[in-house]
Amino acid sequence: MIDHDPQPLDVISDALLRKKGIALSSEELLRRKGIDMSVAEIFELVLRQVAELPDVEERTRPELPERQTRERLRALGITFEPFEGENDPLASTIAAYSDVLAASLSTAEAARIMGVNASRVRQLLTASPARLYGIKPDARSSWRIPRFQFDTSGVIRGLDRVLAVLDTALHPLEVVTWFESPCPDLVVDDDKPVSPIQWLRAGYRVDDVVEIARRLS
Incomplete structure (x- = not known):
């Protein structure tokens, strides 16, 4: 900074x-x-x-x-x-x-949640495909890691599989909004649509979210 x-x-x-x-x-x-x-x-x-x-x-x-x-x-x-x-x-x-950006985590904060060191978090961010979603506003900035990716035990199960098929050209605001917004193709028992991240957090089929993510462009 x-x-x-x-x-x-x-x-x-x-x-x-x-x-x-x-x-x-x-x-x-x-x-x-x-x-x-x-x-x-x-x-x-x-x-x-x-x-x-x-x-x-x-x-x-x-x-x-x-x-x-x-x-x-x-x-x-x-x-x-x-x-x-x-x-x-x-x-x-x-x-x-x-x-x-302001509400997202630093690499150190994400590392504490995951129980790893910050270098491991950076490896996940820069993997190809990425296994953790991060935002760098510009080359001088540090990584900012949106909070939706974590629960009390660490990274949400299946997130890496969804990120693997997600279009890397999507704007960060698009990505965060899609993960956190109700999706009509993801409906729980009471016929209520839930967001992709709610679906994953609840333990439903990862493949369902992967297929939807694959169609985003």
Whole structure:
């Protein structure tokens, strides 16, 4: 991460929390929510994502963002029409992606859950195919590992088989949303659709999720 003087950001963040009636400091709030990042690190992640947005005068160009990415994100209910205001879908997408990064685990945190060392976690992340799903926002960033992959005993059973067939071109926001969203093809006894990760966590057939994942593109 880039070196920051965190004090000004902490002061501003704490003041904003007090205005919302929250007595905790920003760092205390982050720890309570299970986010092992500083205010400065979260601010940097957001800035990096904002830097990837097209300029205002470019937002009507059909090639921005790249067409396949737009189509995939549209499947999640995200649109890319020019819009002025606080509900701008581009800004919402950036915010959602930043939330995923901020709530994800570091390699050290994942290692503690799995009972291995951090180097083993990195091996799983970089295996071909990957046996653990991780996100690197850019070459300078550390791995961020979405929490959905773990239960109290470690990595969810069958996850590596699903990752082996998952399209590596999928956007991280797409991957996390798909794993955590109810799927009409995965129905439990009460006819209620569950998410792929709920299905795996409950011990149902891994092959069912693998086949669905194979069709994603």
